[in-house]
Amino acid sequence: MSNRQATVQSKPELKSTAVGVGLRSEHYQDVLEQAPALDFLEVHSENFFADAGIAVDLLQEVSAGTPISLHGTSAGLGSVEAVPDDYLRKLKRLVERGDPVLVSDHLCFTWARIGGRLFHGGDLLPIPYTKDSLQHAVNNIDRVQQYLGRQIAIENVCAYIEFDQSDFDEASFLGEIVARTQCGLILDINNVMVNARNGQVVDTAGFVDRYVDSLDHSAITEIHLAGSTPVGKEELLIDDHARPVSEAGWQTYERVLNAIGSRPTLIEWDNNLPSWRELLGEATKARKAQRRLLGRERSHESL
Numbered sequence: 001m002s003n004r005q006a007t008v009q010s011k012p013e014l015k016s017t018a019v020g021v022g023l024r025s026e027h028y029q030d031v032l033e034q035a036p037a038l039d040f041l042e043v044h045s046e047n048f049f050a051d052a053g054i055a056v057d058l059l060q061e062v063s064a065g066t067p068i069s070l071h072g073t074s075a076g077l078g079s080v081e082a083v084p085d086d087y088l089r090k091l092k093r094l095v096e097r098g099d100p101v102l103v104s105d106h107l108c109f110t111w112a113r114i115g116g117r118l119f120h121g122g123d124l125l126p127i128p129y130t131k132d133s134l135q136h137a138v139n140n141i142d143r144v145q146q147y148l149g150r151q152i153a154i155e156n157v158c159a160y161i162e163f164d165q166s167d168f169d170e171a172s173f174l175g176e177i178v179a180r181t182q183c184g185l186i187l188d189i190n191n192v193m194v195n196a197r198n199g200q201v202v203d204t205a206g207f208v209d210r211y212v213d214s215l216d217h218s219a220i221t222e223i224h225l226a227g228s229t230p231v232g233k234e235e236l237l238i239d240d241h242a243r244p245v246s247e248a249g250w251q252t253y254e255r256v257l258n259a260i261g262s263r264p265t266l267i268e269w270d271n272n273l274p275s276w277r278e279l280l281g282e283a284t285k286a287r288k289a290q291r292r293l294l295g296r297e298r299s300h301e302s303l
Helices: 025-033 054-063 085-098 131-148 170-181 189-198 204-214 247-260 276-302
Strands: 019-022 040-044 068-071 102-106 109-114 117-125 153-155 184-188 220-225 229-231 236-238 265-267
Touching: 019 276, 025 054, 025 276, 054 068, 054 085, 068 085, 085 131, 102 184, 102 220, 131 170, 153 220, 170 184, 170 204, 184 189, 189 204, 189 220, 189 236, 189 247, 204 247, 220 247, 247 276, 265 276
Parallel strands: 019 040, 019 265, 040 068, 068 102, 102 153, 153 184, 184 220, 220 265
Antiparallel strands: 109 117, 229 236
C-alpha cells in the first residue's frame, strides 16, 4: 500500500446481517412518524449538499436514530477528468456532518471537458475496462479517499453497450481497483443480472456465480438488490429500480450469500415508489434470507 493510501481509515462497519432501504423524499414523513425497523437507511449524497434547509434538518433528525449510508451518483469515479474540487468539498462537509456508516459511489464516468468547460453527463455511464480507464479510476478513488480521510466503496453499474477494446473482464477490473486503492465494493446483484441478460448470456445464473467467485469477497462491504423493467420484444432489461426484486433476483441473492457469507444488504427502489409498508416488506424478505443462511451455517457446525 502506498503512503497516501495508508492514511485512509475504514469506518466501523454495520453488522453483516444488517438490512436497509433507500430513503427517498416520498417516504420522509413515514420515517419521521415511525421509527423504522431497519438497521440503516441509504440516501443519495447530492440531495443533501445544501448548507441548510429542510433536507439537512431531516437528515440530522433521522441519523440521530438510524445509521445513514451516503450513496453518490455524481462523483464520476471512472471519468478521465478528476473529481471536481467543489464536489469534494460538499461531500466532505456532508460526511463530517452526518458521520455515515458507509460512503459510496458508482464506477462510471459522469464528467467530461468540452471546449474547455467541464460538463456533467447526468447519468451513470459505463467505462471501458482498459489499462487507461483503470488508472483514471484508481486516481479518482484515491483522490476521494485521501480528501475524506476514509475508505469509500464503489458499485458495479449496468452497461447497455459493449466496448470494442477491453483489457480485463469486469470482475478482474474491480479486483485491480481494490488491490490498488484498498476501497470497498458494493455488489449490485441486479446490475450483474441485467448485464448478463442484455448481453444475451444463455446461462445467466452461471454467469453471475462465476462473476461473484472472481471478486475479492473480503472487499464486498454491501449488497444491493433492486428490480428492473423489460422493454421491447427482445425484453431488454432496464435497471430503473421501479419494481420489486424479481424471484430470480432473490434466488441469486441466496446463492451469493452461500458463496460469500452475510453482508449488509440494501433494497433500492427509486421509481414508481411503493408504500413505505411494501418497501419494508422487501427488506423483510432480505432479512429472512439472511436468517436462512445463518440456520444452514449452524446446522453445518453441529454436524
